[in-house]
Amino acid sequence: MSQETTADTTVGSGTGTGTGDESWIRETEVDGIRTVLAPASDETFTAGLFFRVGVADETLATAGVTHLVEHLALHSLGLSDLHYNGATAATYTLFHVTGTPEEVTTHLNGVCAALRDLPVERLETEREILRTEAAGRSVGPDHQLPMWRYGAQGYGLTSYAEFGTWHLTAEAVLDWARTRFTRDNAVLWITSDTVPDSLDLTLPAGAPQPLPTLSSALPVAPAYTRGGSGGVVMDGIVRRSTAATLFAEVFSRALYADLRQKGGYSYTAEAGYRPRDAEFATITAFADALPMKQDAVVGGFVDVVARLRAGTIDQAELDAARAKFRKHFQGPDVAASRLPAYALNLLTGHPNLTVAEHLAELDAVTVDDLREVARELHSTALFQVPGRGLDWAGFAEAPQWSDPVETGAGSRHRSPEDDSVVLTVSPEAVSMTTPTGSIVVRYDACAMLLAYQDGGRHLVGLDGFRIPVEPTLYKRLTPARLAVIDAGVPPEAVVHMPARGTESVPRPQRRDGGPLSRAARFLSPRRGRTGRG
Numbered sequence: 001m002s003q004e005t006t007a008d009t010t011v012g013s014g015t016g017t018g019t020g021d022e023s024w025i026r027e028t029e030v031d032g033i034r035t036v037l038a039p040a041s042d043e044t045f046t047a048g049l050f051f052r053v054g055v056a057d058e059t060l061a062t063a064g065v066t067h068l069v070e071h072l073a074l075h076s077l078g079l080s081d082l083h084y085n086g087a088t089a090a091t092y093t094l095f096h097v098t099g100t101p102e103e104v105t106t107h108l109n110g111v112c113a114a115l116r117d118l119p120v121e122r123l124e125t126e127r128e129i130l131r132t133e134a135a136g137r138s139v140g141p142d143h144q145l146p147m148w149r150y151g152a153q154g155y156g157l158t159s160y161a162e163f164g165t166w167h168l169t170a171e172a173v174l175d176w177a178r179t180r181f182t183r184d185n186a187v188l189w190i191t192s193d194t195v196p197d198s199l200d201l202t203l204p205a206g207a208p209q210p211l212p213t214l215s216s217a218l219p220v221a222p223a224y225t226r227g228g229s230g231g232v233v234m235d236g237i238v239r240r241s242t243a244a245t246l247f248a249e250v251f252s253r254a255l256y257a258d259l260r261q262k263g264g265y266s267y268t269a270e271a272g273y274r275p276r277d278a279e280f281a282t283i284t285a286f287a288d289a290l291p292m293k294q295d296a297v298v299g300g301f302v303d304v305v306a307r308l309r310a311g312t313i314d315q316a317e318l319d320a321a322r323a324k325f326r327k328h329f330q331g332p333d334v335a336a337s338r339l340p341a342y343a344l345n346l347l348t349g350h351p352n353l354t355v356a357e358h359l360a361e362l363d364a365v366t367v368d369d370l371r372e373v374a375r376e377l378h379s380t381a382l383f384q385v386p387g388r389g390l391d392w393a394g395f396a397e398a399p400q401w402s403d404p405v406e407t408g409a410g411s412r413h414r415s416p417e418d419d420s421v422v423l424t425v426s427p428e429a430v431s432m433t434t435p436t437g438s439i440v441v442r443y444d445a446c447a448m449l450l451a452y453q454d455g456g457r458h459l460v461g462l463d464g465f466r467i468p469v470e471p472t473l474y475k476r477l478t479p480a481r482l483a484v485i486d487a488g489v490p491p492e493a494v495v496h497m498p499a500r501g502t503e504s505v506p507r508p509q510r511r512d513g514g515p516l517s518r519a520a521r522f523l524s525p526r527r528g529r530t531g532r533g
Helices: 065-075 101-116 120-135 145-150 154-159 170-180 242-262 291-309 315-329 334-348 355-364 367-379 479-488 518-523
Strands: 009-011 025-030 033-037 045-051 083-088 093-099 186-190 223-226 231-239 269-275 280-288 382-385 411-414 422-425 429-433 438-442 446-451 457-461 466-469 494-496
Touching: 025 334, 033 334, 045 101, 045 334, 065 083, 065 093, 065 101, 065 120, 065 170, 093 101, 120 170, 145 154, 145 231, 145 382, 186 334, 231 242, 231 291, 231 367, 242 269, 242 280, 242 291, 242 315, 242 355, 242 367, 280 291, 291 367, 315 334, 315 355, 315 367, 411 479, 422 466, 422 479, 429 466, 438 457, 438 466, 446 479, 457 479
Parallel strands: 033 186, 223 382, 446 494
Antiparallel strands: 009 025, 025 033, 045 093, 045 186, 083 093, 231 280, 231 382, 269 280, 411 422, 422 429, 429 438, 446 457, 457 466
16 A cells, blocks of 8 residues: 655646646655656546666676666566557666556556566566567767767766677676665656555665766867768757747757758758756757768858857747747646656756746746757757867867877787788777777776677776787787686676687688778777667
8 A cells, every 4th residue: 555645745836828838847755755746637647657867877797787777677567458668768767657546556666666676587578578679779970979979888888789688697696686676766646636545665874976077088179070961960969948948949949940941951960958867958959961062051051050159040030939838837737747857857956847847937937048048059069060179260179189188017929911910909998099090998997898708808998998909800819818808807897708609700801001900990990880779
């Protein structure tokens, strides 16, 4: 039986007029879990159980552990015609369900029962399911930007594959569930004015989890990196505000008008706003292009950013965006529609506003406020562009090579394909030197070591730089030298990979007269090529 507290808080005016004031959002507590309630006019019964744990809380070597917990918790519920799902995002995990009050209650009770006693006998099967899911999942055009901005840690992990699915033990998964999926780290929302009596959300106690530690792998901004062939993508970090949400809409309309309607360069040209944490949000924009129009799209995209930054924004553009957002706060279901965002704000510590406060902030935004957001966006912008760079527009290239680092003496191993490519294995780090630049991964800053049975060792630094160490591609790279790497990398960063087929082991190729060997091309000057869907 659910245990609901009596210290409720009603948020809003309680008028229920549908003219902008929410009817009410009631805050309460169920089985020690913060809960928010608001009924829907069509009597739809929907609930969501949020936990403050996501991909950005993991490490690269354990990536996927949260997703594994989610899958295991839902497996025990079996087949059903009920509309339900689970989602693992950067900073939260959500269990979502729609049905009759009895169906929703049974579902949530089952989720919490499974979280208390995960069916880890199912672990091997769920590993395979997650890898199959990832193989068939398409990634967005911006999926590499987090890695460039944050590195191979924190928010940057959304760019990577779920490497933890290859090796995590049942005990590791159980410990993650015990410490993160707790009643003190959760918020429940229900489109109802009451809590079902039979709801049982019993979960262990645990400390609320802080938001992920912010990391940076982008020492200079605005910046760009080359990549992709389907268009231009950029993101930038701005303070969370009503002005920023309106700016994202104005930005999206400007891209569409200039790149599709006027220029005819793009089919899709849009921008969006997404909260990152309690204080900041990410604005992401994308415009696609055919190969012969890529330069035009890059130029047009940069021109839009420059125009908005200069403050060339018509009042009509702001008014159109404001009118669109005012509609979100009209109608009888304002409170119910706001429940997910309201619950997430409780979970992450961002203040919640009443509808009246939202509307007042919308009305107070000026064109000058949008100009300030545009300048903030530009100052943190990271572009991914095809073809030539953006130096001509005043953007710096994101670091393609490591900063010089003292690593001590080590054994040197030349590529049989190109003597100018040298791999150095020392007790402190592995480095690769090419005619263009060098990359270093220190063991004490190693996010992950992929260890293959045939001797392959792929190191990824916390900054996102990656060095594939393949005995087949370097001279005299003996087991003794590989043992130096194994001894230096912390055990918690090691992922033991299954045996590779002989066709998957890289082999030397004939010299082709090019500037870089196959070993260096495999590395590439960029930091990572493993995308997470």
